[in-house]
Amino acid sequence: xxxxxxxxxxxxxxxxxxxxxxxxxxxxxxxxxxxxxxxxxxxxxxxxxxxxxxxxxxxxxxxxxxxxxxxxxxxxxxxxxxxxxxxxxxxxxxxxxxxxxxxxxxxxxxxxxxxxxxxxxxxxxxxxxxxxxxxxxxxxxxxxxxxxxxxxxxxxxxxxxxxxxxxxxxxxxxxxxxxxxxxxxxxxxxxxxxxxxxxxxxxxxxxxxxxxxxxxxxxxxxxxxxxxxxxxxxxxxxxxxxxxxxxxxxxxxxxxxxxxxxxxxxxxxxxxxxxxxxxxxxxxxxxxxxxxxxxxxxxxxxxxxxxxxxxxxxxxxxxxxxxxxxxxxxxxxxxxxxxxxxxxxxxxxxxxxxxxxxxxxxxxxxxxxxxxxxxxxxxxxxxxxxxxxxxxxxxxxxxxxxxxxxxxxxxxxxxxxxxxxxxxxxxxxxxxxxxxxxxxxxxxxxxxxxxxxxxxxxxxxxxxxxxxxxxxxxxxxxxxxxxxxxxxxxxxxxxxxxx
Numbered sequence: 001x002x003x004x005x006x007x008x009x010x011x012x013x014x015x016x017x018x019x020x021x022x023x024x025x026x027x028x029x030x031x032x033x034x035x036x037x038x039x040x041x042x043x044x045x046x047x048x049x050x051x052x053x054x055x056x057x058x059x060x061x062x063x064x065x066x067x068x069x070x071x072x073x074x075x076x077x078x079x080x081x082x083x084x085x086x087x088x089x090x091x092x093x094x095x096x097x098x099x100x101x102x103x104x105x106x107x108x109x110x111x112x113x114x115x116x117x118x119x120x121x122x123x124x125x126x127x128x129x130x131x132x133x134x135x136x137x138x139x140x141x142x143x144x145x146x147x148x149x150x151x152x153x154x155x156x157x158x159x160x161x162x163x164x165x166x167x168x169x170x171x172x173x174x175x176x177x178x179x180x181x182x183x184x185x186x187x188x189x190x191x192x193x194x195x196x197x198x199x200x201x202x203x204x205x206x207x208x209x210x211x212x213x214x215x216x217x218x219x220x221x222x223x224x225x226x227x228x229x230x231x232x233x234x235x236x237x238x239x240x241x242x243x244x245x246x247x248x249x250x251x252x253x254x255x256x257x258x259x260x261x262x263x264x265x266x267x268x269x270x271x272x273x274x275x276x277x278x279x280x281x282x283x284x285x286x287x288x289x290x291x292x293x294x295x296x297x298x299x300x301x302x303x304x305x306x307x308x309x310x311x312x313x314x315x316x317x318x319x320x321x322x323x324x325x326x327x328x329x330x331x332x333x334x335x336x337x338x339x340x341x342x343x344x345x346x347x348x349x350x351x352x353x354x355x356x357x358x359x360x361x362x363x364x365x366x367x368x369x370x371x372x373x374x375x376x377x378x379x380x381x382x383x384x385x386x387x388x389x390x391x392x393x394x395x396x397x398x399x400x401x402x403x404x405x406x407x408x409x410x411x412x413x414x415x416x417x418x419x420x421x422x423x424x425x426x427x428x429x430x431x432x433x434x435x436x437x438x439x440x441x442x443x444x445x446x447x448x449x450x451x452x453x454x455x456x457x458x459x460x461x462x463x464x465x466x467x468x469x470x471x472x473x474x475x476x477x478x479x480x481x482x483x484x485x486x487x488x489x490x491x492x493x494x495x496x497x498x499x
Contacts, residue, residue: 029238031245035252038074038229042253043260045180046122049282050381051261052268055199058207062222062262065428066254070148070226072425073392074250076399077230078489082242083402087393089329090232094406095398099471102335107390109322113356113462114384116315117363120146121380123311125281129288130304136281139367146364149312154357157319158350159419175310179283179303180264184259186290187267195293199269223432226259227388230251230395242413260381279378283307290437293403317347335470341480379451382436383458389433390463 080091088108093101124145128135135141191197199205229250239245268277268286271293278285284304291297327349330336344350363380370467400422402409415421439451 002254020155028240031239031249032252034239034246034249035256038249038253039256039260042226042228043176043257044225045176045183045260046119046260046311047222048265048268049277049285050278051265052199052224052272052282052286053274053277054208055197055269055274056201056205056266058208058265058269060261062258062265065222065226065432066258068424069392069432070229070254070257071250072231072396072421072428073226074254076245076418076421076425077412078236078242078250078413079103079415079418080395080399080402081230082236083409087325088395091402092394095402096394098333099106100394100398102329102333102471103327103464103467104394105326105393106470107324107387107463109398110462110466111384111388112319112322113359114363114380114458115389116150116319116360117146117366118380118384119311119315120149120282120364121367122285123149123308125278126284126304126307126311129281129284130301133284133288136278136284139369141363143366143368146367147361149315150360150364151357152263153312153316154317154353154358156316157350158344158353174306175313176260179287179306180260182303183267183283183286183290184263186294187270190290190293193268197270198273201270214450222261223262223385223389223429225255227392230392238414245319246413258484319353323356325350327352330478331480334474334476335467336479337470337475338480341478381453382455386433386436386455386459387463389429389436392429393426393433396422396429 051061054061081087084094088107089101089105091101092104098479121142124142125136126136127145128141153189183383236242236246264283271289272282272285276285284300284307287303288297288300291299327336327341340352341349342351366380382452387391400419403418437452439448439457
């Protein structure tokens with residue numbers, strides 16, 4: 001009864017202070033550990049060839065999306081995660097509506113339908129340098145590798161194996177840090193011995209040359225390179241002082257991610273001319289050139305296996321994560337038919353994985369029918385980005401609305417100037433969505449309408465039409481809520497962040 005005499009503002013302040021210090025302090029992590037976790041889940045060498053085409057301008061093209069997209073995403077998602085468990089579904093459902101929450105979690109899952117083929121195309125090109133480099137741009141070979149490895153991954157994931165977690169966590173070291181550092185060191189030694197860089201490194205090339213929108217379209221891919229920071233925000237409550245430590249973790253992670261992205265891209269541009277650079281095999285092209293120069297070509301297969309192992313480990317972890325998050329929401333709200341909610345004896349959503357595998361197989365055929373493998377790779381990368389950008393558009397709008405409608409809701413971390421961050425991230429995401437429809441120079445002489453049809457069709461059908469149909473024709477008996485799955489929403493999302 002005495003609490004009734006306490007002013008509401010004091011109660012709200014106390015709630016915020018309690019939230020700020022709440023969390024499993026016995027399992028607290030340092031902000032440095034969180035920064036390294038975030039770096040591990042975001043950074044990759046796979047995007048390096050994409051920006052190596054621009055040489056020194058790659059620095060500019062990485063910094064711009066980091067400022068207007070990476071930082072807003074990190075800080076805004078930190079506030080949301082510290083106040084509402086359950087990931088993007090819960091954030092958007094609370095801030096906007098449950099149907100839009102389903103759209104957000106669907107797009108988070110659906111983007112992987114295009115992500116896996118582009119990731120496995122990179123694996124195929126890398127493996128080609130182990131067995132036969134001439135296969136790197138062979139469409140049929142690439143399609144066969146994608147289909148084979150994906151279905152192998154589905155089989156492994158359906159058995160509920162836990163061994164992939166270790167491989168994924170080691171990926172930052174064996175597949176990113178070691179190869180990335182080696183690439184940069186070889187590049188510096190190469191230049192130090194008086195060799196000329198394949199790309200100009202003078203001040204006149206800090207900015208990319210303007211040859212129309214097509215020359216800048218590659219920046220869209222950098223938005224996807226930085227995606228995933230919002231998933232790691234679920235760990236904000238494990239920090240001892242979230243309000244001060246989380247921004248530090250994000251700034252450190254941002255710096256590390258930028259170094260991992262920028263320096264290898266520059267090293268590749270030093271030795272591989274942009275005119276002959278493959279978007280899928282560019283990393284191995286650079287290693288092949290460096291190893292040939294230093295007469296240690298026997299190391300090429302070793303580096304290839306390291307890069308492949310890291311990529312496959314990440315793929316296996318992502319196979320189970322987003323699909324499980326979608327299943328959790330589908331059971332609670334009845335958004336998917338019972339067939340897709342069914343689990344196998346290992347407790348894995350096998351029917352979702354199999355259905356996803358069938359669609360992925362169809363998409364993989366693009367590599368067999370599009371002559372230029374780099375074109376197919378870029379198209380799938382853009383579709384992946386377009387679908388995922390819907391998640392961020394909804395997240396930024398939901399964050400602004402929650403700050404306005406529920407200002408006193410306990411939050412462990414409050415993002416500074418949240419409206420400005422949301423508007424910046426919203427405009428950047430919308431701009432990236434629009435730019436994604438402009439055919440890049442890497443698309444070659446293909447039909448512009450074909451490009452628009454594939455990218456636009458992929459976005460509308462997979463990102464919008466399919467979830468609408470699931471929602472429109474849902475049935476009351478599709479709901480299968482139970483305590484275990486409701487309690488597991490936050491756990492599932494956190495597992496995704498570890499991918």
